[in-house]
Amino acid sequence: MTSTQELTKNQALVFNALARAEGPLSAYTILDQLxxxxxxxxxxxxxxxxxxxDYGMIHRLESINAFVACSHPHNHSHSHGMTAFAICEKxxxxxxxxxxxITGRVRExxxxxxxxxxxxxxEIRGVCANCAAA
Amino acid sequence: MTSTQELTKNQALVFNALARAEGPLSAYTILDQLxxxxxxxxxxxxxxxxxxxDYGMIHRLESINAFVACSHPHNHSHSHGMTAFAICEKxxxxxxxxxxxITGRVRExxxxxxxxxxxxxxEIRGVCANCAAA
DNA sequence: ATCGATATGTGATGTTATTACATTAGTCAA
DNA sequence: TTGACTAATGTAATAACATCACATATCGAT
Structure with missing residues (x-):
């Protein structure tokens, strides 16, 4: 279950909403879009x-109560390691x-x-390079 | 501002609620206790x-929307590094x-x-040694 | 066709966090 | 000591995030 084809109607709608979004979306933002x-x-x-x-197609960002499509959908190195997120507050x-x-130290x-x-x-909160420059 | 003495009344009440708790508390649990x-x-x-x-006396656990008193209040090594939390779901x-x-890799x-x-x-979610044994 | 598992629809409710505004208490300089 | 500023507090209302409970529908395997 790793391709959009095998998703149910609602799952596909939600996934596509996240996939076309520029950044993370809250559940209620998705609801409004759909x-x-x-x-x-x-x-x-x-x-x-x-x-x-469950399918590993999206991530939940705990510190902002939002969701993003996984940006490395075909890279299975992530499935073994831990994924970190840098979130720009601007x-x-x-x-x-x-x-x-990091994965190794946590496992230790x-x-x-x-x-x-x-x-x-x-999750790393802060200001990205673009916004820091501006 | 690192000692309980300098806290305001409400701050001291909230801090003490967290300090005497065995684990993390939600804001509303604290409210009920107070x-x-x-x-x-x-x-x-x-x-x-x-x-x-702000004062670094407590931490917020993003993945469970709860708060804990800092367990190393007098150890300032934490103020330079990042703090990780292992949270038992049992x-x-x-x-x-x-x-x-880990701190170094994130900085890199x-x-x-x-x-x-x-x-x-x-934040590492899982089951602690005690609960895994039981 | 029937059964079971999965997915969906819907309203109500529960939980977490903030906004807006009024009031009180402490600080400090003139 | 007054006035002015800042920090802290009290309170109600509301917003934002998430789940429960229950009914209905869809689909595959036997």
Missing amino acids: RGEGFRAPLQVYRALDKLL CGQVSEFSDEV WTSENGFRQSKTTI | RGEGFRAPLQVYRALDKLL CGQVSEFSDEV WTSENGFRQSKTTI
Whole structure:
């Protein structure tokens, strides 16, 4: 389940909304964008988002309660490592990267402490190069 | 402003609620705990939390919308590095640590990309050693 | 055709956070 | 001590984010 084709109608609508967006969208922003497609209730969005998160096609940005399409959809290196996000507080743009050193250090800490990790969030808030220059 | 003495009444009440809690508390849980002290509205809690965050006495856990007292209040190594949190989804316990290697890698990425970072969130969700054993 | 699993529709509700505005308390200089 | 400024507080209303409960529909496998 990694291609748009195999998504249900609602999942595809939500994914496309995120894919064509320039930056992260909140669930309610997505809802508003899809009212024309017949969406009426938050749950229609949240259910689709949950599935898309499962499939690894989108990410949730915890620090801003928003969602983005994965920017490396065909790069499976991410599926093994942790993904970090740099979020610009001026323009809202999000840069996604994954770092093996960070991944390794987190794994060291968890195994030393017997912590069974399920999901790790790394979010850097700040101002991107473009906005810092302006 | 690093000691409890210099806090205002509301700040001290909120800080003490967090300090005596076993784990993270939501703003509304704190509000309920402090109704006996005269708290009536969310803003009383949020305003105190904002200041305590400023002072570095507490942390906000973005992935669970909750707050914890800083567990290393007298260790200023944290003020230079990034703090990571391991959050147990079974018992709610939070372990706080800071790692220079992770801090360094994040700094490398930000400086390579001209990103001016202001705050970084690292949260590991999973199951702690105690709960995994049980 | 029936069953089970998955997906959807909808209203109500629960949880988290902020806005707007009024009031009070502390600080400090003239 | 007054006035003026700043920080802190009180309160109601509202906004923003997320889930529950229940009904209905769609689809595949037997």
